Amino acid sequence: MDSPLELELRELLAGITALPPDFTADTDLLDALALESAQIMEFVMEVEDRFDIIIDQRQLAEVRNIAHLAAVVGKAVA
Amino acid sequence: MAYVGATPTGSGIPRPEGEFEGLADALDFAARGQTGYNFYSGSGELDAAVPYAQLRQQAVATARRLAHLDLPRHSRVAIIADTDPLFHRFFFACQYAGLIPVPMPAALQMGGGDAYVGQIQRMMERCGAAVAVAPDSFVDLLQTAAKPLGLAFVGGEADFDALPQATEALSPMRGDEPAYLQYTSGSTRFPRGVEMSQRAVLCNLREIGEVGAQLRDDDRVASWLPFYHDMGLVGCVLVPLVYALSVDYLSPRTFAMRPRLWLKLISENRCTSSSSPPSGYGLCATRLRLSDREKYDLSSWRIACVGAERINPRLLERFSQVLGPAGFDPKAFVACYGMAECGLAISFAPLDNGLDVDVVDKESISASGFAKPAAGASGVLKLADCGAVMPSYEFRICDDEGREVAERHCGHIFVRGPSVMRGYFNDAEATAEVLDDSGWLDTGDIGYRMGRHLVVTARSKDVIIVNGRNIWPQDLEQLAESSPGVRIGTTTAFEATRPNGDPLVVLVVESKRAEPDLPRRIESLVREHFGVTCYVEIAPPRTLPRTSSGKLSRVTARAGFLDRTHWDEAGNPAPMAAPVVESARLANG
Structure with missing residues (x-):
């Protein structure tokens, strides 16, 4: 179901925190994963470096899961 | 070339005579x-x-x-x-x-x-x-x-x-x-x-x-x-x-x-001048790749103010160690104390001096609030000297009844002077809580004086009081962070209240490997150093709540702890699994 971009983001996230077996692109990163701000910073930095993009914090305010983030990244690299 | 495209260094314009009015x-x-x-x-x-x-x-x-x-x-x-x-x-x-x-x-x-x-x-x-x-x-x-x-x-x-x-x-x-x-x-x-x-x-x-x-x-x-x-x-x-x-x-x-x-x-x-709370220097030291530091020449940096929270000397030592080879001079560190209610600064340590640490007897300061200079190397607390209170301020250190205490005795820090705020906007009640009729501002901080020099030991609201002893959460945190497997800036201590109203000292420690005996080791360290029993909870790395500036939030950590903790009949915590990996048992109620 997950797109290649979503899978790549998921892989980056797995390097920062352990993902539960039932993790999907729709899993809420804040509620279900309890990610806190330092981890998010690290994750976003990894994503920015990997795709050579800048994600501004305004865009991030709407992101709650990998699918949302993939949409932001997809737009930036398009 | 330096500052390409940016405004130059040095205005070349002479300082004006007299003061600005706005x-x-x-x-x-x-x-x-x-x-x-x-x-x-x-x-x-x-x-x-x-x-x-x-x-x-x-x-x-x-x-x-x-x-x-x-x-x-x-x-x-x-x-x-x-x-x-x-x-x-x-x-x-x-x-x-x-x-x-x-x-x-x-x-x-x-x-x-x-x-x-x-x-x-x-x-x-x-x-x-x-x-x-x-x-x-x-x-x-x-x-x-x-x-x-x-x-x-x-x-x-x-x-x-x-x-x-x-x-x-x-x-x-x-x-x-x-x-x-x-x-x-x-x-x-x-x-x-x-x-x-x-x-x-x-x-x-x-x-x-x-x-x-x-x-x-x-x-x-x-x-x-x-x-x-x-x-x-x-x-x-x-x-x-x-x-x-x-x-x-x-x-x-x-x-x-x-x-x-x-x-x-x-x-x-x-x-030449750049400032940060201690946690900023810590973040730099932790995150910098050593192979990168040769790219930097920090020899121009002469004023590195450190303020905004109690200063952990170890964070600054770490920064100096990592960036000394890049030309950073530890003498650039300037400890400062202040708050928005005074504009910014109340005291400033001397320049070209580095951090001065006051080493005091731990037993004396927690039992009686007297910051007795330490005689030996053990049983000590290392506290940063925040420098001399600036000349325009009067200041005094007072006990709970508002009586001034002697030098080296801990108390509430009060200041008065021309840069104290006029009050909190549209909030007479909050203003009256901190500012009295004669212009004295209760800073909300605890500290002691050495002449005009101030040592700030804690924010008042953070002080943990157990059996009449004052314990600062920072001290418990630094102690826990001295254990192998625990990193600086990954612990938080606070006082929680048991269902029966008794206080419980809690120390949440982030640790990657859930070593079964880590809670017990820290617990016994705390008992050894402070004579109190504390409850140690191990949490996965990067799960403690931090503010937007990366500072650990004790208030939020306490709320989270109370939220997830269940209590057994004896009034001891019986926490749920997540996010806790391992927890210590209390030796007794």
Whole structure:
């Protein structure tokens, strides 16, 4: 179901925190994963470096899961 | 070449005779030179260079548009204080137009749009904002927040610039008129708006520049601190203005993601002054790749102020060790103490001296509050000397009954002087809690004096009191962090209340490997050093709550602990699995 971009983001996230077996692109990163701000910073930095993009914090305010983030990244690299 | 495209170092303009009467006068002065503010992007590239001369022109034109709105003098203008030239433009426009600027937070968390809208809405409501402006990326959120409030203008630069300019003469704010409102963070209650007068803030700026930092014309400032905090606004916008120094900015978010860019900026632009809370130096030391440090030359950095929270000397030692080879001189560290209620600074350690640590007897200070100089190397506490209280202040250290205590005895720190705030805006009750009729400000901090030097031991609200002994959470945290497998800045201590009302000292420790005996080891360390039983909980790395500036939040950690903890019949915690991996058992109730 997950797109290649979503899978790549998921892989980056797995390097920062352990993902539960039932993790999907729709899993809420804040509620279900309890990610806190330092981890998010690290994750976003990894994503920015990997795709050579800048994600501004305004865009991030709407992101709650990998699918949302993939949409932001997809737009930036398009 | 240094500072390519940015404003130069050194204004070359002579200091004016006499004092400025308002911040607008200070900008009029700085506008005669070539220096100014420079904004760097998330990848460390120069985004915008704004010389003071250009800023003055923009501010005056903006003030004329604000004047066209025909608002009562001292109406409030909320400015979303992202690290963007828009902030300076509107902050100074308010000075010329006779309106009060109110810097608003610009820290958005992932998925945090709604929470942010609620936060700025409450602030705008509290200060009765008449105008609200934001950089383009924040305009939609600002509009959502401002919708129910009926403001005279809400929007971004493009909409604002469509307003006509008034033609009558501007009358800048001076003397006892307000300068700005600064909302303070760190409180569980709603943040309070510190109202500073022009005279008060200018007094503090002069004292910081002349007595504290002893600024020179060839100084250059680098900063990643947010403009909606006192260190960022007063220390890195207003102090440089009064001395017409150039400033290089990174956003707090850029720093949090890529702390090396701070070092790169200082190195390339030959900055001489840059400040941070201790946690910022810690983040740099932790995150820097050693192979990167050869790229930096930090030998120009002569003033590295450290403030805003109790200083853990080990964090600074670590920073010095890591960056010494890159030319950082530990003598550049200057411990400072202050708060938004005084503009920024209350005390400043001497320059070219590095951190002075007062080593005191742990048993004496926790049992009786007496900071007895330690005789040996064990059973000691290392506390940073925050330097001499600046000359314009009177200060006293008092016990709970308000009686002054002797030197080296811990008590509540009170200050009085010309840079103390006039009060919290529209909040007589909160003002009366901290400011008495004769002008004494209760800082809310605990510390002791050595002559005019201050040692700040804790924020009052953090003190843990067990069996009549005062224990500072920082001490428990530092002790836990001395255990193998526990990193600096990964523990938090606080006092929780058991169901029967008795206190429980809690220490939450982040640890990667859930070593079964780690809680017990820390527990026995604490018992050994402080004679109290504490409850140690191990949490996975990076799960403790941190503020937007990366500081651990004890208040939030305590709330989270109480939330997830179940209590057994004996009144001891019986925590649920997540996020706790392993927990200690209490030896007894």
